[in-house]
Amino acid sequence: MTKPVGIILAGGLATRMGGGDKGLLPLGDGTLLSQVIDRLAPQVEAMALNANGDPTRFAGLGLPILPDSIDGFAGPLAGVLAGLDWAAAQGATQVVSAAADTPFFPRDLVDRLTQAARAANAPIVLAATLDPDRGPMRQPTFGLWDVTLRDDLRTALEDGLRKVVQWTDSNGAAQAVFDPDPFDPFFNVNTPQDLTRAQSLLESAP
Template identity: 40%
Template sequence: MIARSEITGLLLAGGRALRMGGIDKGLIPFQGKPLIEHAINRLGPQVANLVINANRNQTVYSQYGYPIVADENQDYAGPLAGYLAGLKVCNTPYLMTAPCDSPLFPTDLVEVLAHTLKKQGSHIAYASSQDPSGKIWAQPVFCLMKREVVDSLEQFLADGQRKIDRWFASQNACTTVFQNESAFANANTPDELAQLEKFTN
């Protein structure tokens, strides 16, 4: 089994949030406190230490007491750029990523993905959810990966690639399906944030 002490958590707060009007999503209030605080409270107990990937408002994020890492290039290349920034400062064998805008993700997320990663012998394990109709939806920003994938990811991005699923395929990534679909609900728009407010932890 992979021990908690072997895993660094990376919270992804580096996007432009265009559908949210360009507001920094991690700092948007949700149930009385910024979304990033919910993410910290969810992921923190599951990992050895935390890092926040942020490309703006870094001074504000630094007040939470965790290291802040920015994407290497300021072109907002998406989650993979955040993964790379996190991997480069990761000092544990594994990195676990989670976005700042999904405040209800499972409190056993890391444990479940760690079990899957070990069982499948893969380099990457990510979450998936199942909707009421039975359809499976990949949730690739919830991802546990071995630190050693850093060189592969760096080359992938250097080649101009941006698609998470394409990089995952190159790494023979595996997944676990979580039955609680709402656990991965995120706030891409004000309406989605309002919907999230209706859920309880």
């Protein structure tokens, strides 16, 4: 494969949106999730969706639906693991993860992550946004992950690890830093107010 494969992480509980599937909320001419799919598709070789529960609610997307293999809503790393296992079955060597509630992530995300991985010879690269006061702020749901790490990740999750950066730091993660101008490209929709803002940003985009 010439590009990594992609995993869209939609396995969360969406408690601040009242539960349900945030990704299926309307945004623009489609849904929050369709915006994410359209943005990621040109950057990857193939895509799958990490989601738990009844997979038929996503039947119209035409994507493989991958549930967590770790019980108890173990967080985004469980979704990354599902993606790594799927990628291995496809013969892919790398997976790029993207969150299902973040519709404006960079269109050069995969290129920048791949360049950073090569430059640092790192098995993991996390996206980061540059904060003028605090420096690079990592975005742990957006990353490039080497498939060879899946067994280590599985063991860590089974042992109770849940914090993304704790595991990525232990595996020598690098980062790719993105400019937040004119707004944070990793802005994610957590509340009804965020969805309203996302609609305004979409309408004002060139």
